[in-house]
Amino acid sequence: xxxxxxxxxxxxxxxxxxxxxxxxxxxxxxxxxxxxxxxxxxxxxxxxxxxxxxxxxxxxxxxxxxxxxxxxxxxxxxxxxxxxxxxxxxxxxxxxxxxxxxxxxxxxxxxxxxxxxxxxxxxxxxxxxxxxxxxxxxxxxxxxxxxxxxxxxxxxxxxxxxxxxxxxxxxxxxxxxxxxxxxxxxxxxxxxxxxxxxxxxxxxxxxxxxxxxxxxxxxxxxxxxxxxxxxxxxxxxxxxxxxxxxxxxxxxxxxxxxxxxxxxxxxx
Amino acid sequence: xxxxxxxxxxxxxxxxxxxxxxxxxxxxxxxxxxxxxxxxxxxxxxxxxxxxxxxxxxxxxxxxxxxxxxxxxxxxxxxxxxxxxxxxxxxxxxxxxxxxxxxxxxxxxxxxxxxxxxxxxxxxxxxxxxxxxxxxxxxxxxxxxxxxxxxxxxxxxxxxxxxxxxxxxxxxxxxxxxxxxxxxxxxxxxxxxxxxxxxxxxxxxxxxxxxxxxxxxxxxxxxxxxxxxxxxxxxxxxxxxxxxxxxxxxxxxxxxxxxxxxxxxxxxxxxxxxxxxxxxxxxxxxxxxxxxxxxxxxxxxxxxxxxxxxxxxxxxxxxxxxxxxxxxxxxxxxxxxxxxxxxxxxxxxxxxxxxxxxxxxxxxxxxxxxxxxxxxxxxxxxxxxxxxxxxxxxxxxxxxxxxxxxxxxxxxxxxxxxxxxxxxxxxxxxxxxxxxxxxxxxxxxxxxxxxxxxxxxxxxxxxxxx
Numbered sequence: 183x184x185x186x187x188x189x190x191x192x193x194x195x196x197x198x199x200x201x202x203x204x205x206x207x208x209x210x211x212x213x214x215x216x217x218x219x220x221x222x223x224x225x226x227x228x229x230x231x232x233x234x235x236x237x238x239x240x241x242x243x244x245x246x247x248x249x250x251x252x253x254x255x256x257x258x259x260x261x262x263x264x265x266x267x268x269x270x271x272x273x274x275x276x277x278x279x280x281x282x283x284x285x286x287x288x289x290x291x292x293x294x295x296x297x298x299x300x301x302x303x304x305x306x307x308x309x310x311x312x313x314x315x316x317x318x319x320x321x322x323x324x325x326x327x328x329x330x331x332x333x334x335x336x337x338x339x340x341x342x343x344x345x346x347x348x349x350x351x352x353x354x355x356x357x358x359x360x361x362x363x364x365x366x367x368x369x370x371x372x373x374x375x376x377x378x379x380x381x382x383x384x385x386x387x388x389x390x391x392x393x394x395x396x397x398x399x400x401x402x403x404x405x406x407x408x409x410x411x412x413x414x415x416x417x418x419x420x421x422x423x424x425x426x427x428x429x430x431x432x433x434x435x436x437x438x439x440x441x442x443x444x445x446x447x448x449x450x
Numbered sequence: 451x452x453x454x455x456x457x458x459x460x461x462x463x464x465x466x467x468x469x470x471x472x473x474x475x476x477x478x479x480x481x482x483x484x485x486x487x488x489x490x491x492x493x494x495x496x497x498x499x500x501x502x503x504x505x506x507x508x509x510x511x512x513x514x515x516x517x518x519x520x521x522x523x524x525x526x527x528x529x530x531x532x533x534x535x536x537x538x539x540x541x542x543x544x545x546x547x548x549x550x551x552x553x554x555x556x557x558x559x560x561x562x563x564x565x566x567x568x569x570x571x572x573x574x575x576x577x578x579x580x581x582x583x584x585x586x587x588x589x590x591x592x593x594x595x596x597x598x599x600x601x602x603x604x605x606x607x608x609x610x611x612x613x614x615x616x617x618x619x620x621x622x623x624x625x626x627x628x629x630x631x632x633x634x635x636x637x638x639x640x641x642x643x644x645x646x647x648x649x650x651x652x653x654x655x656x657x658x659x660x661x662x663x664x665x666x667x668x669x670x671x672x673x674x675x676x677x678x679x680x681x682x683x684x685x686x687x688x689x690x691x692x693x694x695x696x697x698x699x700x701x702x703x704x705x706x707x708x709x710x711x712x713x714x715x716x717x718x719x720x721x722x723x724x725x726x727x728x729x730x731x732x733x734x735x736x737x738x739x740x741x742x743x744x745x746x747x748x749x750x751x752x753x754x755x756x757x758x759x760x761x762x763x764x765x766x767x768x769x770x771x772x773x774x775x776x777x778x779x780x781x782x783x784x785x786x787x788x789x790x791x792x793x794x795x796x797x798x799x800x801x802x803x804x805x806x807x808x809x810x811x812x813x814x815x816x817x818x819x820x821x822x823x824x825x826x827x828x829x830x831x832x833x834x835x836x837x838x839x840x841x842x843x844x845x846x847x848x849x850x851x852x853x854x855x856x857x858x859x860x861x862x863x864x865x866x867x868x869x870x871x872x873x874x875x876x877x878x879x880x881x882x883x884x885x886x887x888x889x890x891x892x893x894x895x896x897x898x899x900x901x902x903x904x905x906x907x908x909x910x911x912x913x914x915x916x
Contacts, residue, residue: 231884232883235881235882235883235884236883238880238881242881243880271883278883400877402865404468404866408864409863409864409865409874410863412871412874412875413875426877428876432877432879433868433875433879434879434880434882435865435881435883436882436883436885437883438882440884442867442868443882444881
């Protein structure tokens with residue numbers, strides 16, 4: 183590793199859950215049987231460049247969080263990541279953003295795999311067979327702590343999708359989902375909930391999730407995302423999940439090359 | 451404005467670049483297809499022959515202006531129009547293929563058009579060389595075609611020459627008949643005058659002989675009994691009349707009496723004669739006449755009885771004097787007779803020359819057409835220019851590939867730049883995620899295909915201090 187990079191100041195994240203963490207997260211973090219999570223297969227990133235790129239996205243999200251709830255009174259700490267189609271990089275952006283938030287002092291991130299048709303995040307973290315979101319929403323006996331899994335990365339927790347159900351859309355649109363989000367955020371100011379959802383045009387639960395999201399990150403991939411599809415998505419979100427404006431929705435251009443990267447010079 | 455244009459061009463170029471594999475595939479397909487077509491074009495063999503058309507041949511010198519075949523066969527446009535017309539080319543096709551089917555007009559037209567496209571004629575107007583170039587996939591057929599074209603050209607022009615000469619001969623025959631009659635009339639008039647006024651003729655002849663060609667008007671007629679009018683000088687008018695008559699005679703060797711120049715000259719002569727008569731009638735009489743007498747009678751009397759009075763009047767005149775109008779009439783008769791005889795001789799000469807020309811063009815001899823290079827069977831093909839075609843194919847292929855990529859990008863409505871997204875949806879693009887390995891991490895990426903976000907290797911992303 184380059185010596186100069188080694189000297190770079192990187193925010194130190196506590197290995198243990200924050201002291202202010204509320205009960206479910208603390209319970210999960212204190213579980214000695216914390217689930218092992220696996221590696222995520224991604225393209226060959228230039229790591230330092232990717233870090234900086236996600237930092238740029240994170241800064242934008244942080245500034246909105248700092249600005250507080252907008253006119254719609256939605257918590258900007260609840261972030262929905264969606265796209266117009268499949269395989270445009272939603273899970274990649276979710277993970278990258280989580281890792282970037284991890285660097286923030288005293289911050290903790292809860293990743294929710296809300297893509298019921300393709301729970302890629304759960305598979306990546308080897309939590310596909312565990313109790314998850316849909317189980318919690320359907321079974322009132324389950325507690326939040328039962329579906330929040332600590333990861334090997336301190337400050338990052340995961341909520342898998344759970345076993346698939348045909349009533350997934352209705353369950354997500356229910357009141358219990360709102361309760362879950364409120365519980366996860368609790369009283370901790372630095373906790374951020376990132377929901378990895380399916381594409382707007384493919385799953386109706388994404389629109390339901392969007393009604394709870396203070397920020398929506400719309401992923402568009404270079405050369406794949408079609409303008410007409412994005413138009414349709416934004417129209418649907420605007421009609422069913424509240425006003426879509428630049429205070430709430432931002433775009434991320436994925437799968438691009440380095441010419442469009444805000445990072446001009448990078449070294450590993 | 452320039453920046454906007456640059457941005458637009460940049461984005462469009464990136465779209466094309468995004469579909470570069472499509473562009474490459476299309477370009478390859480186009481290039482392969484055009485290459486196959488290029489190599490499928492049969493070889494082209496050129497054959498050519500050259501004909502020299504003499505403009506100034508002995509024959510044309512003899513025929514002078516009579517020949518109608520001057521400056522006609524070297525005109526490039528005329529040659530193309532005559533040799534490459536449909537009728538001629540159909541004859542060529544029939545000569546090449548005796549079984550050529552003329553039932554289908556479309557096929558015939560197509561075959562004629564194809565043949566015309568393979569023939570080129572280069573005629574140099576200044577030196578009389580005409581080249582016939584033919585290209586064909588079959589070298590023997592190319593040579594045959596060139597030969598047929600040359601033969602047709604020469605034979606057609608020989609026919610034309612013969613036709614011209616026949617018409618010229620017929621015209622000359624008519625003119626000769628007319629002039630023979632004119633000559634006979636003129637000779638008859640001269641003979642009559644000579645019989646009537648032998649003395650005048652003798653004096654005029656003598657005077658001409660003595661004076662070495664002096665004017666007949668200076669010849670005086672002895673007159674001692676008849677009062678003669680004061681001599682009026684009409685020599686200028688006489689000269690003008692003579693010139694006009696010569697001109698008319700010359701014109702009549704080529705044209706008829708109705709030719710405008712002939713008519714004009716005739717009227718001019720009539721006017722001059724009227725003017726001359728008016729001058730003479732207005733002249734004052736010096737001596738009284740002894741009675742009404744005609745000109746010839748007066749001359750006879752003058753010759754027979756010379757008087758002192760007359761001598762006193764013409765004291766400075768020679769010893770023998772003749773009446774001026776008689777001498778003038780005699781001179782006119784002689785001049786007209788000589789002119790007609792001269793023109794008649796010219797007509798006879800031209801008629802003979804025409805017969806000679808006809809004899810030459812009527813035989814199998816090529817006349818003024820000389821084949822300076824007979825068409826040969828070409829051995830080396832000169833076409834097609836496959837290198838040029840391949841280069842053009844390459845350009846077309848690249849263009850086609852780019853066009854295909856551009857159309858594909860336009861139809862699909864994809865995004866290739868963050869700015870496009872911002873402009874399209876009026877929403878901020880808060881970041882980009884690049885998937886392109888940096889040059890200095892390329893090797894590492896191969897060794898570490900999966901980037902671990904979590905677990906023990908998380909420090910790779912978080913940094914070494916984690």
